[in-house]
Amino acid sequence: MSGDCTSDRSAGRERIVVVCSRYLGDTLLAIPFLRNLRAAHPGAVIEAVAEGAAFPALANCPYLDAVLPWPATAAGISRRAAWLRSRAYARCYLLKRSLSSAVIGALAGIPHRVGFATECGGPLLTTSVAARPGRHQAERYLDLLRAEGHAIDDGHNENWVDPASDRAVAPLLATLPSGRPRVLLAVRGTDEERFWSDAGWARLATWLVGERGCEIVLCGAPHDAPAHDALRSALPADAAAHVHDFSLQVSLREAAAVAARMDLCVGIDTGLVHLAASFGVPAVVLVGPTDPNQWAPWGTRHEVVRGKRIQRPIIDRLRAWRHGVRPDTLRWHLGRASMADIRLDDVLPRVATLLPAVCGAPGGRIRTLDLHSGNFRYELATTLVEHALPTPAAS
DSSP states (O other), rough: OOOGGGGGGGGTEEEEEEESSHHHHHHHHHHHHHHHHHHTTSSEEEEEEEEETTTHHHHTTTSSSSEEEEOTTOOOHHHHHHHHHTTTEEEEOOOOHHHHHHHHHHHHHHHHEEEOTTTTTGGGGGGGEEOOOOOOOOHHHHHHHTTTTOOOOOOOOOOOOHHHHHHHHHHHTEEEEEEOOEEEEOOOOOGGGOOHHHHHHHHHHHHHHHHHHHEEEOOOOGGGGHHHHHHHHTTTTHHTEEEEEETOOOHHHHHHHHHTTTTEEEEEESHHHHHHHHTTOOOOOEEEOOHHHHOOOOOSSSEEEEESBOOOOHHHHHHHHHTTTTTSSSSSSSSSSGGGGOOOHHHHHHHHHHHHOOOOOOEEEEEEEEEEETTEEEEEEEEEEEEGGGOOOOE
């Protein structure tokens, strides 16, 4: 929902603004926060200010009265603060943990300002909340409401596809063969440190098509198209025929309509994985420099693949000690790993644990998948659709 609600000022309703991060994944993980904010203030006018990928990501959110872009004239901290001041907000929630966010809220003169504590920005907030290491980002956002004493629901994830986007992608989805699992691959993002090897993606795609009878969909940003072309070029011709790149044909809102109709998503830690997860699509995410405790898919079945060598910078250890975070209470160790340490043998068992739930069909057959990882052997019995499998290659 977008638009301008300034006419509501005369109605005497409290006006609340949520200042979002510009990143897609961060913004999607704020949806549970927005739902609970609406429950806490059912009669208020609630608007979100967003830019970049965050703007279309919230276009269909029913918990907002409006999603507003920063005006072109509001470049810089002082002008953005002045623009917020002109809209007479009584409360603001700053979802980006930065000094500049705290300064904007204070300069805007908004009486009630809630955000995350920083070394310098905390005193500029009326309610300052610690960003606890190892805590999931969705929970961090909800902590902003918990700090005010608001009740929180189960924190479930959700998302919505608008009918126009649904109609727009229908012809593309109709080109995919029926009866075959649809797997969305997210192979690129904005941070090169998070990229996995091109050879790894090619081998995974070949396995998904040849051994599991899948159709693979690529649906990143337009600038991801060259990487997608390279992936298809690296595949055998019979496998490449089952890889479909929609990146140059759909907008971000239409990409949501595509992601919502996938059976599985496999990708690096990037916004497209969080987009699929927001629709309840099972996900396998490959992580390296980011913390899976904070950035794992939220509210859906998922598997995390991470290199085994974890580096723990001294600053991370000090932050954990400062906040009283005990390592034995976390699902994954705090620290940084390298994407180069992730092997295909690490990925396949995780993908296979989620694929049986989407590959089973009447008339299928049981096939044993034998995988080796180090000294361990995995034997997975899975139900596969008979007609979806190519003739096995001789070993």
